[in-house]
Amino acid sequence: MKILLSNKSDLPIYEQIKSQIKEQILTGSIAENEFLPSIRQLAKDLGISVITTTRAYSDLESEGFIATLRGKGSYVLPKDAEMVKEQYLKKIxxxxxxxxxxxxxxxxxxxxxxxxxKTLMNE
Incomplete structure (x- = not known):
């Protein structure tokens, strides 16, 4: 999993993490049922607060992208076709x-x- 943070971004750091993980899930770069780095490990790797990574993971869980098993960590949930469509509709x-x-x-x-x-659609 690759996360790039930018201090110049208008997005808060937790939002940058969340959106990059979400994009990697949607594109299949992070596979269904794959475990993500622990919250502490990701915070350490990125040099940020555990609170920030906790917020990103919490948001991903509430949006239905990941689930957390106590003592095991967080993993990617199987993609729901309707959820994927909704995410792309939002981007459009x-x-x-x-x-x-x-x-x-x-x-x-x-x-x-x-x-x-119409011209772009016909190309």
Whole structure:
């Protein structure tokens, strides 16, 4: 598992950890049922507080990506197709929002934005 942290990111460190682990789970880089490093080990490897890694793991667990077994650690849950779809829909919505904001800033009409999308979809 590879985690890269950036002090220049707008995201808090726990959110950077969570999003990178989530992405690796969704892409299959971290396999279903694979155990993650312990909270303490990940904190040590990244040079951060145990509280920060605990928050990231807790969020991943509440979102249904991992489960924790007392005394054994945290592991990746089998992917739920609906959950995977929902995560990608969220990313698409975020990308569309950015595109619309950029379009508005550049004085590009909604019709022009739709034409761009349709053109990209046909390529």
């Amino acid at each position: 919505e975020e990308a569309f929002t950015i595109a619309m904001e950029n379009g508005k800033a550049a004085n590009i009409s909604n019709d022009e934005l739709m034409l761009i999308l």
